[in-house]
Amino acid sequence: MDSHSLDPDKPFRRRTWHWLTHELRQALRKNVFIRYLFEFHDLKIRLLLGNIFAIVQAVSLIPISLLFKRIIDVYIPQKDASAIGWVIAVGLGLWAVHIGATVASRYFTLSSTKTVTERLRARLVMHLQQMSLRFYDKERISELHPRVVMDTERVDVMANALVVTVLVSAVVALASAVLLLMINARLALLVFVMVPLYYVIQRTFSTKLKEGHRSFRKEMEQMSSIVHELLHSIRLVKSFAREPFEQERVQERIRRVTHRGVRLFTETAAFQILLQFVGGLALLVIFTVGAWMTINDRMTLGEIVAFSSLLAYFLNPINTLIGCVDTIYAGRAGLESVYGLLDIYDTEKSDHLPRIDVQGAVEFQNVCFEYRKGEAVLHNVSFRVQSGEQVALVGASGAGKTTVANMILGFYFPTEGRVLIDEHDITKVNLRALREQIGVVSQDNILISGSVLNNIRYGKMDATFEEIVAAAKLANAHDFITGLPDGYDTDIGDRGVRLSGGQKQRIAIARAILKNPKILVLDEATSALDSESEAVVQEALKHLRHNRTCFIIAHRLSTIIEANRIFVLKRGHLVEAGNFEELMARKGEFFRYYQLQFKTKEQVANTTVAI
Ligand SMILES: Nc1ncnc2c1ncn2[C@@H]1O[C@H](COP(=O)(O)OP(=O)(O)O)[C@@H](O)[C@H]1O
Ligand SMILES: [Mg+2]
Known part of the structure; x- marks a missing residue:
């Protein structure tokens, strides 16, 4: 329980009071409507003003019906034309109040509900960004996206309907019902x-x-x-x-x-x-x-006229109220969806853990891992990679290469065993700080929307233009970038200029060079490229790989041969490790892989000559 109830210094009654209010709050918050009301805690005045003006708006026109009655029953029989001016003045005055109150009520209501909607959306986006990748494995993006956009909107529509429609209609209907009863x-x-x-x-x-x-x-x-x-x-x-x-x-x-x-x-x-x-x-x-x-x-004639003019004030709001039921149901569904998402605590909680200064050593100690319970993807994988070492991960599709990379980044934690970065257990460090020091170039989702400049700057948010150009030059990207319509400012988002796969990769490489990470992961960075652009990208990658620990997942033989060590993964087992000559001499798994992958290719002829 909370600390109040345990604090011996507080008098008993105060403790009980705290406990009660705390429990009450918790109980009330279980109801989504009340929880939503709590969101207005600092907007109370605005919301209240919105409601007050809504009530003024609601009642301000009703007296006009009584004016009609007076004209017909009193002024006409008395042939009193002088009163007409007075009636017009009062009528216009009521309309002025009505117009003013309507606009004010809309303003105060909208400015408070829209503020809450804005906060809910921001909170959802923040919450989603903190979610672990495990969460995203389970949830479908196409279902998460509408929760941020549409469900919050439904809540907003409902909140406005509650003040503007339900409150106003109820007051108008009630007031006119009373008047109707009073007249006849x-x-x-x-x-x-x-x-x-x-x-x-x-x-x-x-x-x-x-x-x-x-x-x-x-x-x-x-x-x-x-x-x-x-x-x-x-x-x-x-x-x-x-x-x-x-x-x-x-x-x-x-x-x-x-x-x-x-x-x-x-x-x-x-x-x-x-x-x-x-x-x-x-x-x-x-x-x-x-x-x-x-x-x-x-009955009098004036009463009939008053009655008929009041009729609309009575029936229309009743009609609106019945129609509002759906909006409120939709709003409640929206609230449930929004709070349902906010209550999932599958977040990465590492911001409070120590930030480590990465040197580049990576160690797996008997790492077992499964994405789904009972389906092991890595079995007892152990290795130790020195700072600055270049490692090629080799294996068939589905062998677990990307999974190893994911675990170095702390996207997932081992089910058994440990992953150590420079002797630090990855579960005990600040993950965002760690990822700041690891570079990744992969095959998909490599660009963000925006300009070339912002894409490269993503690697180091405070980089100067000169640093960005220098990185682009090292990545073999500067020349094609300057050839784009707006150079570094060219928009390469959805509506912008289309780049080739090789060009995109070189921008991603420039970004990674700028980031200057201690550990680099290349996950099939060139797999989707044709051989010509692959050659240019490989050239760029050479600059990037220089001087840091590299995990290279690639199918190109020359890349594999260049590595200090080759790790061979087979169905989640690390079956072989060693340099190219050692593994070829062993005539084991790698040898077979090599035969299968490269035997028929021209490449092999060239490289075997080179060895
Ligand atoms: N997010 C995920 N959720 C569930 N299973 C996954 C996920 N990612 C990969 N897998 C499974 O884990 C195994 C290893 O995948 P992966 O590491 O991507 O292999 P590789 O990169 O070597 O092709 C595969 O059987 C794959 O289906
Ligand atoms: Mg993969």
Whole structure:
């Protein structure tokens, strides 16, 4: 429990009070709505002002109906034209208050709910960045992304609806109901009978319409994606002369959108006209029953007019309130999703651990590892790599090479055994500080959106332009960069200039050179390149590899031969380790791998001559 309850110096009653409030807070926070309300702790005044102005907005126009009654019942019979000016002044005054209160209420409500939404989004993004890679192995990005963007928006829409719609509508409906009762209780009760009718209509249609909207949106998305896809594969379509086939396929989708649209919007129209019908019915009742009452001297003409003008103030908000139910459900679902994500504590917690100064020695001690329980990926792997040593990791696809790299970076911790960087157990160091000193060049996701300059600077955020150019030169990238439309400022994001695979890799290498790491991991950095760009990139990599501990995962023979040692991985076991000559002489696993990979290649002829 918390420290208050254990503190002997505090008087018992105070301790109990603290304990109680603490427990109460915890219990209340279990409810997502209340937890959400706590988010407004420093925005109370704004939220309160938003609510007060909403109430003012709600009641400010209602007295106008009473003015109408007065005109008809008092001023007209008395033929008193002088009062008209006064009525107009009051009416305009009420409208001025209404307009002012509406704008003020919107401003205060929006500025508090949007601030909370902004904070929730920022907190979600921060939270997601702190999550371990294990979390990302389990979760789908396509499902995480909408939680940050859409679910928070739903919460915001709900919060605004609660203040602006629910509060205002409830106050207006209540105030006008009271007035209706005061003017003529019997007629008012007749009007109230309409409310269940509204409810029935709303409930009958709401599921139908919601479903309709959903499938309409889905059809739209599918049409959009099929057109998108077609445009993307236009070369293929043309080369196979499949235009008529594609036309048929796309047209089918377009037809379905039409079908759905006609249905949805017809249903919407039916729904709306039925609602209007209830309003019309109520008006009919007021005028017929009201007329009968007036004839029998139970009501005045002015009361009928006041009644009919109040009717809209009563029925519209009731209608809105019933319609709001869905927004609130959606908001609650949004809240549950947002807090559900924030409550997952699969974060990397190492910021409090000591920052180490990496020299470059890496040791695996009997490392076992599994991504999923019971599926071992590394079995008892042990090795020790000196600072500055160049190691090639070799093995078939799926052997565990990338996994070894992941563990050096502390992306995952061993299930058994230890990973040591310069004698420091990786589970006991500050991981962000460690990763600052490790460079990675891999095959995918190598660029961030933005300019070339910012991409290289990502390796060292405070680098000067001269340092960046020097790194680019070492990476064989300077020449092609200066040839780009805006040189170093060229945008290479999604909407920017397209670079070749080799060019991208050289930018990634420049970034790693700038970072100047003590340990370098090259995970198939050149695998996706054609041999020509590979040669240029290899050249760049030479500069990068110089003078640091390197783990090189590559299939190119010359790279493997150049390494000080070769580690051969087979289904998660480290089966052989040694330099090229040793392993070839042993005629074991590496020898077989070599035969398989390089025997038929021209390369082999060249290299064997070179040996
Ligand atoms: N994130 C992951 N979640 C679950 N299994 C994984 C994950 N990454 C890799 N694996 C599995 O671990 C094994 C080793 O993969 P990996 O280290 O990527 O091999 P390599 O890089 O040698 O091709 C493979 O069987 C692969 O399917
Ligand atoms: Mg791999």
